[in-house]
Amino acid sequence: MNPKPVSSTPRNPDPAGSDPALAELERLRASIDNIDAALIHMLAERFRCTQEVGKLKARAHLPPADPSRETRQIERLRQLANDAHLDPDFAEKFLAFVIREVIRHHEAIAANARQASKG
Numbered sequence: 001m002n003p004k005p006v007s008s009t010p011r012n013p014d015p016a017g018s019d020p021a022l023a024e025l026e027r028l029r030a031s032i033d034n035i036d037a038a039l040i041h042m043l044a045e046r047f048r049c050t051q052e053v054g055k056l057k058a059r060a061h062l063p064p065a066d067p068s069r070e071t072r073q074i075e076r077l078r079q080l081a082n083d084a085h086l087d088p089d090f091a092e093k094f095l096a097f098v099i100r101e102v103i104r105h106h107e108a109i110a111a112n113a114r115q116a117s118k119g
């Protein structure tokens with residue numbers, strides 16, 4: 001009887017091995033994965049709120065964008081970023097990116113509402 005073939009790539013039951021750098025990398029990446037999950041859940045919650053705002057605005061015939069509100073938000077977020085030692089320019093760019101998407105949704109909601117009221 002033939003002996004059991006021996007794999008050329010033996011399994012490693014401990015991927016980080018005994019290398020402390022790899023173990024630390026794994027530990028940090030586990031935290032990063034948790035933080036990314038929290039960010040996704042918080043963004044989803046924010047978009048749930050902004051969708052409601054979009055519907056409310058369409059019903060009340062208010063414009064999708066509110067630049068004066070955005071100015072106040074940017075000022076506040078830059079301050080929060082500064083206090084948290086996060087680059088305020090990055091915080092502002094991130095907020096602008098999110099708000100641009102929200103406004104796009106609001107425009108679509110308003111366009112749908114106009115279309116529905118025609119029919």
Ligand SMILES: C=C(O[C@@H]1C=C(C(=O)O)C=C[C@H]1O)C(=O)O
Binds near residue numbers: 053073099102103106
């Ligand atoms: C959500 C709103 O609509 C838009 C989107 C904003 C946001 O995503 O925070 C802020 C201002 C508006 O341009 C709002 O008016 O509050």
